[in-house]
Amino acid sequence: MRISVPATSANLGPGFDTLGLAISLHNQVSIKPSKFHSVSLKGEGSNNPVLKDNNMFIAIFNDFYHNLSQKKRHFRFEFSNEIPLSRGLGSSSAVIVSAIASAYAIEGIKIEKEKLLNLALAYESHPDNITPAVMGGFNVATVHENEVKFIKKDMPRSVKAIVVIPNRPMSTQLSRKALPFKYSKEDTIFNISHSSLLTAAFINEDWEMLRNASLDKIHQKYRMKQMPELFDVQKTALKHGALMSTLSGSGSTLFSIALNEDAKRIESELHKRFPHFRVLTRGFDNDGVVIKD
Ligand SMILES: Nc1ncnc2c1ncn2[C@@H]1O[C@H](COP(=O)(O)OP(=O)(O)OP(=O)(O)O)[C@@H](O)[C@H]1O
Numbered sequence: 001m002r003i004s005v006p007a008t009s010a011n012l013g014p015g016f017d018t019l020g021l022a023i024s025l026h027n028q029v030s031i032k033p034s035k036f037h038s039v040s041l042k043g044e045g046s047n048n049p050v051l052k053d054n055n056m057f058i059a060i061f062n063d064f065y066h067n068l069s070q071k072k073r074h075f076r077f078e079f080s081n082e083i084p085l086s087r088g089l090g091s092s093s094a095v096i097v098s099a100i101a102s103a104y105a106i107e108g109i110k111i112e113k114e115k116l117l118n119l120a121l122a123y124e125s126h127p128d129n130i131t132p133a134v135m136g137g138f139n140v141a142t143v144h145e146n147e148v149k150f151i152k153k154d155m156p157r158s159v160k161a162i163v164v165i166p167n168r169p170m171s172t173q174l175s176r177k178a179l180p181f182k183y184s185k186e187d188t189i190f191n192i193s194h195s196s197l198l199t200a201a202f203i204n205e206d207w208e209m210l211r212n213a214s215l216d217k218i219h220q221k222y223r224m225k226q227m228p229e230l231f232d233v234q235k236t237a238l239k240h241g242a243l244m245s246t247l248s249g250s251g252s253t254l255f256s257i258a259l260n261e262d263a264k265r266i267e268s269e270l271h272k273r274f275p276h277f278r279v280l281t282r283g284f285d286n287d288g289v290v291i292k293d
Pocket residue numbers: 008010027044045051055056057081084085086087088089090091092093095129170171172173248249250251
């Protein structure tokens with residue numbers, strides 16, 4: 001059995017813990033019954049010993065598998081990871097979502113995507129990464145009485161994601177601690193209005209609106225101060241024609257959207273100016289998690 005799950009960019013500026021979309025950058029895992037437990041890792045995290053010895057995917061998969069099957073079996077896990085760890089591209093959501101989906105698939109139990117999403121909520125309390133990881137596309141999501149309520153919109157092929165991935169991680173847990181405890185009424189209203197406008201702009205594909213609508217006052221500046229070069233990355237992307245440029249999730253990646261015809265040029269300007277960071281241009285993923293066979 002093989003499974004594929006996309007990277008996700010959450011918040012999109014003002015939509016803290018609410019907005020997110022899926023990017024065509026995937027983790028894949030193949031799982032086969034085996035005499036002994038074994039793990040092979042390629043790509044992101046392959047030289048991280050924690051992923052071999054204490055892997056979050058395997059822990060979640062085993063919990064669900066044992067509950068569903070009431071059996072103890074060994075498996076060979078072959079991971080091929082494109083999503084960098086702790087860079088704000090939803091690596092933890094990808095792991096949670098794909099581990100739960102795999103446990104159901106290996107037992108031959110069909111699981112509805114809505115149920116998968118709500119099971120994933122037990123591991124990540126904010127729905128802005130897990131929703132696009134499950135559903136693909138652009139999503140507006142909230143949690144109401146312990147259930148994710150969301151609306152999805154497919155992303156068109158006419159726009160691309162450009163991600164600038166720094167060489168240093170930012171953990172979500174620590175990055176959330178950098179935020180103020182309270183916000184002023186002005187900043188709260190600013191974010192509600194911008195997040196609402198941004199949502200409408202995505203739904204209507206009104207790309208010219210993104211630049212203003214993606215402004216935020218409640219999290220980016222506090223987090224980006226920890227890596228001030230990110231302000232330059234954001235300015236450079238916007239100066240060269242990005243439609244919007246925001247901190248991806250809790251960082252450290254800077255996520256931009258550009259029209260197809262501008263994307264390669266912006267990528268090359270970012271690459272020239274920030275040669276020590278990785279710069280990638282990708283399309284968007286509208287499928288979310290997929291069981292391949
Ligand atoms: N491929 C992977 N295999 C196993 N565990 C992983 C993998 N990728 C990420 N993790 C786990 O998720 C943690 C990173 O989660 P964290 O929430 O800090 O970052 P993120 O999900 O990449 O960022 P964000 O939530 O801002 O998008 C890692 O420390 C590791 O425990």
